[in-house]
Amino acid sequence: MQFQINKFGRNNKDDGLIEKVVNVNRVSKVVKGGRRFGTAALVVVGNGKGKVGYGTGKAKEFPQSIKKATEKAKKNMKNYPLKKNRTIHYDIHGKHGAGNVIIKSAPPGTGIIAGGPMRPVFEALGIKDIVAKSIGTTNPHNMIRATFDALNQLDSLDRIAFRRGKKTTDLYYKKEKNEKETINKTK
Secondary structure: OEEEEOOOOOEOOOOEEEEEEEEEEEEEEEEEOOEEEEEEEEEEEOOOOOEEEEEEEOOOOOOHHHHHHEEEEEEEEEEOOOOOOEEEOOEEEEEEEEEEEEEOOOOOOEEEEOOOOOOHHHHHOOOOEEEEEEEEEEEHHHHHHHHHHHHHOOOOOHHHHHHHHHOHHHOOOHHHHHHHHHHHHHH
């Protein structure tokens, strides 16, 4: 299996997935004979087209823990609806533990304005314009989980229109329709 490095991180040629290592941690366990060292990794994997997942892995060495985390992340991938493949449709709020995340859609050209572990999630997801703010914890695991909690609240416009009993175009063109109705009523 060959890997290629691009501006988003490690990219596997075979499946086209973007792999981002968010955090690696060296941990130790004190035993009778001294200390035993291990590693823990947090990885985000996405296809850059609205599908992303995260995973954690533990092992004695860094490469094995990253490999385990990547495999878990690939299994946990989910699709999320994007607006024109560049941002989200509406503002959302996510929470996990002490981590609060506020994610807002942004106009074209804004870029990814997000700190810490949220940035790799948006890059792997394929979002190009977004503003995100983390309130509370700076723990990468809780921030990632809060970000995914917010993303799980996203719904496509088709589903929203179906629940409201309307057409998808009614959600887009509501303002123009109301202006036409008021013009017709005044005549």
